[in-house]
Amino acid sequence: MTDKPELLVTPHQANDIPDLISAGADAFLVGEEAFGLRLAGNFDREEMEKAVELAHKTGANVYAAVNAIFHNNQLKNLKEYIRFLNRIGVDAIVYGDPAVLLIAKETAPSIPLHWNTETTATNWQTVNYWGKQGAERAVLARELNMDAITEIKENATVDIEIQVHGMACMFQSKRKLVGNYMEYQGRNLQIERRDKERSLHLYDSERDVKYPVFEDRNGTHIMSPRDMCIIDELDELLDVGVDAFKIEGILKDKAYLTEVTALYKQAIDLYYQDQSLYNNKREIMLDKAKSLQPRTRDIDTGFFFKETVY
Amino acid sequence: MKAAVQKKKDNRTTKELKKPELLLPAGNLEKLKIAVHYGADAVYIGGQEYGLRSNAANFSIEQMKEGVTFAQKYSAKVYVTTNIFAHNENMDGLAEYLESIEAAGVAGIIAADPLIIETAKKAAPSLEIHLSTQQSLTNWLAVKFWKEQGLERVVLAREVSLEEMLEIKKHVDIEIETFIHGAMCISYSGRCVLSNHMTARDSNRGGCCQSCRWNYDLLESDGKEVKPLHSINDEPFTMSPKDLNLIQSIPKLMDAGIDSLKVEGRMKSIHYVATVASVYRKVIDEYYTNPEHFQIKREWLEELGKCANRDTAPAFFENVPTYKEQLWGESKKNAPYEFAGMVLYYDKKTKMVTLQQRNYFKPGDEVEFFGPNSNSFKQTVPILFDDKGNKMDAARHPLQVVCFQLDQPVKPWDMMRKNKE
Numbered sequence: 001m002t003d004k005p006e007l008l009v010t011p012h013q014a015n016d017i018p019d020l021i022s023a024g025a026d027a028f029l030v031g032e033e034a035f036g037l038r039l040a041g042n043f044d045r046e047e048m049e050k051a052v053e054l055a056h057k058t059g060a061n062v063y064a065a066v067n068a069i070f071h072n073n074q075l076k077n078l079k080e081y082i083r084f085l086n087r088i089g090v091d092a093i094v095y096g097d098p099a100v101l102l103i104a105k106e107t108a109p110s111i112p113l114h115w116n117t118e119t120t121a122t123n124w125q126t127v128n129y130w131g132k133q134g135a136e137r138a139v140l141a142r143e144l145n146m147d148a149i150t151e152i153k154e155n156a157t158v159d160i161e162i163q164v165h166g167m168a169c170m171f172q173s174k175r176k177l178v179g180n181y182m183e184y185q186g187r188n189l190q191i192e193r194r195d196k197e198r199s200l201h202l203y204d205s206e207r208d209v210k211y212p213v214f215e216d217r218n219g220t221h222i223m224s225p226r227d228m229c230i231i232d233e234l235d236e237l238l239d240v241g242v243d244a245f246k247i248e249g250i251l252k253d254k255a256y257l258t259e260v261t262a263l264y265k266q267a268i269d270l271y272y273q274d275q276s277l278y279n280n281k282r283e284i285m286l287d288k289a290k291s292l293q294p295r296t297r298d299i300d301t302g303f304f305f306k307e308t309v310y
Numbered sequence: 311m312k313a314a315v316q317k318k319k320d321n322r323t324t325k326e327l328k329k330p331e332l333l334l335p336a337g338n339l340e341k342l343k344i345a346v347h348y349g350a351d352a353v354y355i356g357g358q359e360y361g362l363r364s365n366a367a368n369f370s371i372e373q374m375k376e377g378v379t380f381a382q383k384y385s386a387k388v389y390v391t392t393n394i395f396a397h398n399e400n401m402d403g404l405a406e407y408l409e410s411i412e413a414a415g416v417a418g419i420i421a422a423d424p425l426i427i428e429t430a431k432k433a434a435p436s437l438e439i440h441l442s443t444q445q446s447l448t449n450w451l452a453v454k455f456w457k458e459q460g461l462e463r464v465v466l467a468r469e470v471s472l473e474e475m476l477e478i479k480k481h482v483d484i485e486i487e488t489f490i491h492g493a494m495c496i497s498y499s500g501r502c503v504l505s506n507h508m509t510a511r512d513s514n515r516g517g518c519c520q521s522c523r524w525n526y527d528l529l530e531s532d533g534k535e536v537k538p539l540h541s542i543n544d545e546p547f548t549m550s551p552k553d554l555n556l557i558q559s560i561p562k563l564m565d566a567g568i569d570s571l572k573v574e575g576r577m578k579s580i581h582y583v584a585t586v587a588s589v590y591r592k593v594i595d596e597y598y599t600n601p602e603h604f605q606i607k608r609e610w611l612e613e614l615g616k617c618a619n620r621d622t623a624p625a626f627f628e629n630v631p632t633y634k635e636q637l638w639g640e641s642k643k644n645a646p647y648e649f650a651g652m653v654l655y656y657d658k659k660t661k662m663v664t665l666q667q668r669n670y671f672k673p674g675d676e677v678e679f680f681g682p683n684s685n686s687f688k689q690t691v692p693i694l695f696d697d698k699g700n701k702m703d704a705a706r707h708p709l710q711v712v713c714f715q716l717d718q719p720v721k722p723w724d725m726m727r728k729n730k731e
Contacts, residue, residue, distance in 0.1 A: 071469075120514070123423070142503075148399075170502070174469045177496070180632060184545075199533070201531055202526035203526055203529050204524075308511060310511055
């Protein structure tokens with residue numbers, strides 16, 4: 001049997017880390033909005049240092065999200081930021097833009113790299129290509145099903161991470177699309193907030209679902225209408241040895257994130273103890289996961305059992 | 311001495327102006343021929359697989375060969391788009407496909423996925439590899455990365471401004487291709503999976519259902535109460551960008567030394583392809599020949615307007631676009647002109663034009679003729695005949711051959727359009 005997968009969560013602040021470790025988290029993905037995309041919380045440099053300190057106390061890992069799409073004028077700060085990450089000893093840099101890869105190889109050659117563009121890691125040869133460029137891990141697109149994930153894992157030369165729980169990003173634009181609409185309506189943008197705390201949604205009447213939408217310095221982001229949850233369908237992924245399971249904490253509170261983390265920890269432990277124990281508790285764990293959901297957000301199984309056409 | 315002073319005064323004359331490639335889309339063989347005939351230096355086409363327009367007719371390998379042979383007569387190049395982000399299931403047959411494209415005489419591929427790039431390097435080494443805009447390249451270091459990977463050319467993200475292009479050019483010696491005209495994604499290309507989530511169609515494999523252009527309600531919700539952020543009279547929230555149009559900025563792009571100017575639209579009609587190709591051909595040639603006294607002519611702008619089915623804007627060229635660069639409510643329109651017929655033959659003695667019908671027209675209609683190098687002119691359709699000399703009350707049938715008397719001479723492949731309004 002393979003090693004247990006790493007349970008990776010995205011906390012809102014450094015102080016949440018000890019409780020999340022107690023709940024079963026092995027690693028944390030954190031970052032600063034200027035460099036990372038769609039973070040559960042914005043970690044300034046002090047907060048980053050604190051996160052590393054708190055996590056390392058118990059042997060947990062901290063990965064820095066440096067996965068923004070960078071324009072020329074951000075490259076100078078990017079280099080300086082990677083130096084900072086090197087100094088504070090983060091355990092990996094998560095990137096999508098090859099600019100980060102080049103800077104990291106030069107400035108911080110000993111920090112492991114995780115490749116994550118969110119949407120484009122869709123086949124094992126491409127995953128291995130980024131491995132050859134220096135990535136130790138690839139984060140797969142969320143729009144893949146169980147068979148595709150399994151095939152990638154079986155052929156990958158790098159570690160494979162997938163998201164198992166929470167919201168998914170469906171769209172990023174550099175344009176300020178919510179602000180543009182408000183301005184078009186004649187609203188005063190000085191007083192209209194469009195950040196993720198305002199809880200804005202796009203309502204799709206044909207599907208009768210609401211997509212969370214928000215703006216930040218990286219542009220406009222639109223999120224999935226339901227949270228994926230596969231607490232009761234982990235066996236194939238555990239069997240094939242997927243290396244890391246991510247639980248996404250964006251737009252959720254700490255209590256939710258802690259409970260969900262504990263639930264997945266329980267599921268993984270049960271499976272490794274005895275698969276029949278996991279089998280017996282699947283339904284109970286799924287019910288528990290459902291009970292944790294905010295009233296207005298359902299769960300689904302994402303793309304794990306879906307076929308897409310084109 | 312005097313000449314040197316003169317040169318210093320005018321920056322443009324000190325720099326060697328290079329003619330950029332004018333790159334047009336071609337959704338099928340006929341459009342390829344028209345694009346090349348109307349002035350494209352190169353065309354990009356889709357094959358049966360691996361391209362992002364699964365709804366377009368696309369080319370078989372045989373048709374690619376015919377297209378390449380045709381284009382060669384005009385010294386034009388043919389590129390094939392293979393710009394999907396492939397899934398495991400798409401790997402089988404890829405190498406063979408790329409080999410057959412290479413054998414067909416295609417100059418290069420436009421690719422985004424390293425799987426396809428790496429396979430092409432091995433299986434079809436003579437193909438140039440151009441990085442697709444699907445990679446959303448926005449900075450010079452990322453461009454440098456792809457140059458080091460052996461790519462000949464990169465297509466920049468639509469989010470890159472002129473200033474940023476200049477800086478990229480300064481840092482990296484690689485061919486730069488950029489979009490100048492047509493529809494575009496409102497998201498960072500390659501980073502949108504709305505279609506996947508909403509309709510189970512894979513946007514990054516050609517299944518995009520353009521759900522960004524649908525209507526939505528913007529709501530605010532605090533977990534208990536849901537409040538709409540619009541009133542009954544407001545247009546709904548939507549994310550429809552105006553089409554790109556950089557005709558005014560062609561001189562700046564040429565000054566910047568951009569290597570290829572690209573028009574979007576493999577799904578567009580031959581009327582669109584012909585009109586856009588001929589207008590940009592004239593703009594590029596005229597600025598190249600006479601940069602000091604160059605001015606955009608009103609007739610060029612009018613020509614472009616005849617095939618425009620959306621309002622246009624310069625997008626990110628100068629600044630991040632605002633609400634004014636988006637389409638709201640009923641501002642979506644259809645092209646004011648439609649393609650009515652293709653010239654097959656003109657008899658100078660009898661002044662009779664022979665046309666292939668492409669849309670309904672009848673005697674008394676005002677029509678307009680245009681060709682690749684000529685200025686357009688209008689005439690009213692006089693008595694109409696079929697190919698056997700019988701009088702007709704209207705040209706009703708697609709591809710039907712019809713004749714009428716036309717005062718000004720035209721050439722085969724000139725087009726006849728009709729104002730729909």
